[in-house]
Amino acid sequence: MPLRKLPDEARRSERARRAILTAARDLTLDQGYARLTIEGIAAAAGVGKQTIYRWWPSKGAIVFDAFLALSQDAAGNLELPDTGDIEADLRTVLRETILELLDPRHDAAFRALASEIQTDRKLADNLVQALLGPQMEATKRRLQSAQRAGQLARSLDLQLATELFYGPIFHRWLLRTAPLDPTLADALVPLVLRALRPKSAKSPPDPRERDGTR
Amino acid sequence: MPLRKLPDEARRSERARRAILTAARDLTLDQGYARLTIEGIAAAAGVGKQTIYRWWPSKGAIVFDAFLALSQDAAGNLELPDTGDIEADLRTVLRETILELLDPRHDAAFRALASEIQTDRKLADNLVQALLGPQMEATKRRLQSAQRAGQLARSLDLQLATELFYGPIFHRWLLRTAPLDPTLADALVPLVLRALRPKSAKSPPDPRERDGTR
Amino acid sequence: MPLRKLPDEARRSERARRAILTAARDLTLDQGYARLTIEGIAAAAGVGKQTIYRWWPSKGAIVFDAFLALSQDAAGNLELPDTGDIEADLRTVLRETILELLDPRHDAAFRALASEIQTDRKLADNLVQALLGPQMEATKRRLQSAQRAGQLARSLDLQLATELFYGPIFHRWLLRTAPLDPTLADALVPLVLRALRPKSAKSPPDPRERDGTR
Amino acid sequence: MPLRKLPDEARRSERARRAILTAARDLTLDQGYARLTIEGIAAAAGVGKQTIYRWWPSKGAIVFDAFLALSQDAAGNLELPDTGDIEADLRTVLRETILELLDPRHDAAFRALASEIQTDRKLADNLVQALLGPQMEATKRRLQSAQRAGQLARSLDLQLATELFYGPIFHRWLLRTAPLDPTLADALVPLVLRALRPKSAKSPPDPRERDGTR
DNA sequence: CGATAATCGAGACGGTACGTCAGGTCTTGGC
DNA sequence: GCCAAGACCTGACGTACCGTCTCGATTATCG
Structure with missing residues (x-):
């Protein structure tokens, strides 16, 4: 599209x-x-x-099309891996996301688009619809799957949960408040997951929290 | 500066x-x-x-100076409220932050700056140093205070913790993936705090989690 | 051109x-x-x-084109009158030249061009080629015709002879050493013609010198 | 001044x-x-x-002062040589004049002034008064001396006569209708002098015209 | 198959803004 | 008290691009 x-x-x-x-x-x-x-x-x-x-x-629309090709297959029928280990799966995906943002090819294009959408609402909608939305939807689906497996709290707001993962990453990248690197994923995922787990005291889904290490 | x-x-x-x-x-x-x-x-x-x-x-530098005045007192010796109730305090501050972003006066300027810093590294540094940095530092200090009060886990990465709060807000605002409104703060703060609390199951410091959840 | x-x-x-x-x-x-x-x-x-x-x-080139139209027909296939009376013919033409220089419309433009060509060689070439050159060439042709009629010395340097007529006029006009007016032509032409006549003492071609002076 | x-x-x-x-x-x-x-x-x-x-x-006034020094002694109490041979004396002086115009130092300055006076009347007056005028006056004095010696016609308009010498030189130099070089003086002086000699048939002052060669 | 109409490349056009240069005036601080 | 230094407002410079607008010269269906 x-x-x-x-x-x-x-x-x-x-x-x-x-x-x-x-x-x-x-x-x-x-x-x-x-x-x-x-x-x-x-x-x-x-x-x-x-x-x-x-x-x-507009110029932004050209760039959008020009770089869409780079990620377009991903955008179409995107699905996160589902190994059963939600933490590992998220870590994998977020590391990839970060690496993509750090890749100069994408960096230039995404920054351009991020810049343009501040002004151009239509472009913003397209960007969300074609790139950001699908990625977040796929993430939500993966969270939902973990939820069904009892690994995450039943009452979760999946949209918000997803933003807990992507927000900090884009915050660093867009606002340059701190250097972005793939290890962020390793720290971020387990921390956020602590907020998402079922509230029951036994919290069986998370092996680590129970016995301390793993 | x-x-x-x-x-x-x-x-x-x-x-x-x-x-x-x-x-x-x-x-x-x-x-x-x-x-x-x-x-x-x-x-x-x-x-x-x-x-x-x-x-x-540059044009960006002028706008930076022009709007710095609006928030500059805040930036100088910024301090978050400390009522002892970390959740309430954060909710207050984040609501204010969101309202500021939604205020058309700031919205225009901040989007302009957010757009420019994608290109202009010097401006980015100034923005972080004068506005974003101080705000995050103050937030870290408040988290640290809560930490000392035993309300938050001792081993926290305060930088990352802070980004857990601001990240999702700026994510919505900058990338327009979802409408931003102040109630986001109400959902966001308790959720993130779940990740930050001490690991002991009884978690006595938080009155709500004790008698509210279980 | x-x-x-x-x-x-x-x-x-x-x-x-x-x-x-x-x-x-x-x-x-x-x-x-x-x-x-x-x-x-x-x-x-x-x-x-x-x-x-x-x-x-350049600005000069525009003015050149702008005012070329005023004199351009003249420049094309310019020819001096040839009544057989070289003195009268030259007087006519030089009076016209002087009047043109005094006409404010041309004065402004020609002074501008005269000023510019001190700096701009290309413009100078164009000016000579399109305006000054043709005028002088036509004058040379008229002198040559008089020469063939035996009214002027056979050995004349026609270029120099021509400059004897135009030089003093432009000298006054450009350097403002004396006020320029059309009567200059009346004094200039007979005086210069004395220098150009055949060397034979009897000098029959000039009616005035024959019966007027002596 | x-x-x-x-x-x-x-x-x-x-x-x-x-x-x-x-x-x-x-x-x-x-x-x-x-x-x-x-x-x-x-x-x-x-x-x-x-x-x-x-x-x-004005800028022109500075340059005027700046270059006045170069010729200023000349301007003060200028006098042409008077060997008794008017032709030789004029040739000497005009050659010098031409060489001065060709000297890059003077060329730059004089062209600048020539250019400026097209616009600046005050500067024009000063230029005539301080440089061109004195030179022409001195020339007139020399012509007058020749006149008194019977070498030139009694009825001469000395101003016009002087312009017959300087006009062609400045015409070439300012309007660039032909290359200027010192040999112009050699051709110009004898030719113009033919126009200035006494009208008597015997014309004793000019040795050349009398006996054909010299 | 040839006509016919939209698309193509090229780039001139009326504009707006750029960032720079210099003009001429005014102000300040040091000698 | 003068003067170097240079900030100030002004106005023009010549350049870069904008988005619109002709131009022929291909195409590439459709009559």
């Missing part, structure tokens, strides 16, 4: 579309989103400016 | 400085940061552009 | 070109070349600055 | 004055008058801008 205007897509030049997205991605990566210009993209893509304006409403 | 270039500050015109910051704030509020221009500020402030360029390196 | 940069002239907007030249001429005439600005021209012409910079390299 | 404003010159700093004129001359010579700025002069002279504005009304 790329950000496209409506007109008859049949006539659209696939060559041009690809050239534009490729140029947008390359230019963003090697000079940063701030220096990215429509004219620059057009020139690099060997395309008229009008061709860009015909199909995309 | 505003963002300034080199020239002799002794000769600086206080009149011009104030006019610029006022104009920048007013313009940001009624047309948004995206439409804010240096020329517009200069015109509105009755000031030459050069006077702006002489003292500020 | 106006002064143009490289871009594809086929796409050039005739409307814009005309508006620019008209604005340049009008502004020069009513505020003087010194106060003329590119921005002023663009504004008066209802044109983007870039459109000016796209087609002209 | 340099171009100064009126205020009490007693307080004037001679050091500053000299530094300013020297800086103006140096800067003009090595970057051209067009790039010369008041700020540049002030900086190079180690002087406040106000000190310049206090004593000179």
Whole structure:
């Protein structure tokens, strides 16, 4: 579901579309989103400016499409691993998320989008719908599965629970209050899980809390 | 510690400085940061552009200074309330934080800054140092006080604990994954506190958990 | 042969070109070349600055084009009158030249150009090629015709002879060593012609010298 | 008679004055008058801008003063050589004049002044009064001396006669209609003198015209 | 199959803002 | 008390891009 205007897509030049997205991605990566210009993209893509304006409403929308490809399969039918060990599974996923944010290719693009959505509501909706939402939904599903397995409290607000995992990560990354690195996942997951476990004193699901180590 | 270039500050015109910051704030509020221009500020402030360029390196830096005044007393010797009830105190503070983010005056400015720091590292450092840092430090101090009162686990990573509170709030606000409203604080605080309490099952310090849950 | 940069002239907007030249001429005439600005021209012409910079390299080049129209027909296939009376013909032409220099419309423009060519070699070449050169060439042709009629010495350096006529006029006009007025032509022409006549003492071609002086 | 404003010159700093004129001359010579700025002069002279504005009304006036020194002795009590041979004397002087115009040091300054006087009437008057006038007056005196010796016609308009010599030279130099070089003097002087000699058929003063060769 | 209409590249156009330069005036602090 | 230093407001510079708008020259269905 790329950000496209409506007109008859049949006539659209696939060559041009690809050239534009490729140029947008390359230019963003090697000079940063701030220096990215429509004219620059057009020139690099060997395309008229009008061709860009015909199909995309804004610079942000192009970048969105340009980088969507990188994560798009993930976005489609995303599912978290389910080994039965909720802590391990979350750690795996969050480490991956962090590594993705640290990868310069994604870093540039995601920061650009994070920046743009402060202004562009439509883009924000698209970003949530295509990337952030699916990821969070998948996480919720995994939490729900753990919940059904009695590992998490029954009364959990899954949305909020999910944000407990992603919030601190994006907080560091977006606001730069502290350096982000994958070990954050290792500290974060067990800590948050303490809040999510069933309230019963016996708390059998968590092996560690019971006997101290594991 | 505003963002300034080199020239002799002794000769600086206080009149011009104030006019610029006022104009920048007013313009940001009624047309948004995206439409804010240096020329517009200069015109509105009755000031030459050069006077702006002489003292500020970027549009973001001006807005930073312009809005710093709004929160700057808070930033200086910020301290969280300490009624002995950590949950109530945190709820109070986080509600205030959320309300501030929802206040259009701050919303415009903070989004602008959040957007700019994705690109401008220097500005990011200043933002953390002048606003975000002090707020988080104060929060850490309050958590530490609760820790000393035996209400929180002794082994806590206070930095991470703090991020557990602020992360989800900023996550919603910046990434727009869900609407932000003050009731988030009410759900968030008790949930996170479950993760932070001492590991002893009886957890006597928290009156609510003792007789409320079990 | 106006002064143009490289871009594809086929796409050039005739409307814009005309508006620019008209604005340049009008502004020069009513505020003087010194106060003329590119921005002023663009504004008066209802044109983007870039459109000016796209087609002209300098303010001088615009004024050159703007005023070329005034004299351009003359420049094309200029020919001096040839009544057979070289003295009368030159007097006619030089009076006209002087009157043109005194006409405020031309005065402003020509002084501007005279000023600019001290710095701008390219403009100087264009000025000579389009205006001064043709005028002098036509004068040379008329002198040559008189030469063939035996009214002037056979061995004349026509270039130098021509400069004998124009030099003193421009000297007064440019350096302001003395006020310029059309009667200068009446004194100048017969005096210079004395230098140009055939060396034979009897000098029959000049009716006046024959029966007037002696 | 340099171009100064009126205020009490007693307080004037001679050091500053000299530094300013020297800086103006140096800067003009090595970057051209067009790039010369008041700020540049002030900086190079180690002087406040106000000190310049206090004593000179315009950039042209500074350059005028700065270069006046070069020719000022000449301007004061200028006298042409008088060997009795008017042709030789004029040739000598005009060659010198041409060489001076070709000397880069003077070329830069004189072109600057020639350019400025198109706009600045006051400067024009000063230039004529201090440099061009004296030179022409001296030339007139020499012509008058030749006249008294019977070498030139009695009825001559000396002003016009003088312009016959200088006009062509400055015409080439200012309007760049032809390259200027010292041999111009050799061709110019005898030709113009033909126009100035007494009208008597015997014309004894000119040896050459009489016997054909010399 | 050839017409015919939308799309394509190219880039000129009217604009807005940029960041810089210099002008001429005004203020300050040190000598 | 003068003067270097330089901040100030002003105005113009020349450049970069914006988003819109022609231009032919391909396409690529559809009559």
